[in-house]
Amino acid sequence: MAAEHPGYVWWKGELVAWNEATVHVTDLAWSAVGAVFEGIRGYWSAEREELLIFRLAEHLDRLQGSTRLVRLPMPYSTDELAQSISALIRENECREDTYIFPFVYGSSAAARFDPRKLESETLIRTTPMASHLGTGFSQHAKVSTWTRISDSVMPPRIKNISNYRNGQLATHEVKLDGYDVALMLNPQGKVSEAPGACVAFVRGGKLITPDVTSGILESITRDAVITLARDVLGIEVVERAVDRTELYLADEVFTCGTAAEITPLISVDKYPVGDGGIGPVTKALESALLGIVRGTDDRYAHWLTPVDATASVAAH
16 A cells, blocks of 8 residues: 655755644745745656756746745755756656646745845655546536636646635536536636636637636646647647637537646537547547656657656665
């Protein structure tokens, strides 16, 4: 039986045993207000005996931008964070598909109102997360009554922890109504994104997705999907404002993101999408992405950072 948690986290610049990574309860109240994070996937390659981390540098560069935007000091470079993640994966012996969670938070509650006095800590943890690419997994979506936050409220283009309360409210609403996933509109009434994932659809032979000024995360997976659609499938990609009713008339709809990977939506507000199954473009994109992340398609090998998960590095 797998352990309930890994043996180690990376915290305050070093590997720390899971049970020793504790904070005082009074530090919790304000720690997440300006906190930012990244969600990064590692895919296990049994053939290579390696964990292949998907677009690690891009994720960590975005983390650097997020800390800058919320004015949290970041003492570690992208390279230092990458080395720390590799060390943690080796120490935890991550020999399965893995979710990697770097988290930067304000460590001084007393300085929460004065950016000149802000201090931060960085935590990195790992947890198993199996891929569903190519498994036939799909979802039913509903457009939530909750509006997506705008750039003038809290910047949705970064992974700020506070942003995710907005999506959580939408998720709770639609799940209580019997749906799998929420879709959110921005204050202009245009399609924004799903909580934790971007949205794209196929209509008239084109792949269409809300642009980055529609209140969406500047998604690394979305960027990969756009690249694959253009370069591998040869499909025209259009980034623009999207009306809600366009999703009802679409041939295919899917969400994409680190956790979502590529997830087909087979209905939206009880309108069947296309014939109610997973469409050919979505299937082709899933197949292309699966080959890349498993390391069997080397056309985008530069997107992968291999880590040998068998070599322990911490002193016991």
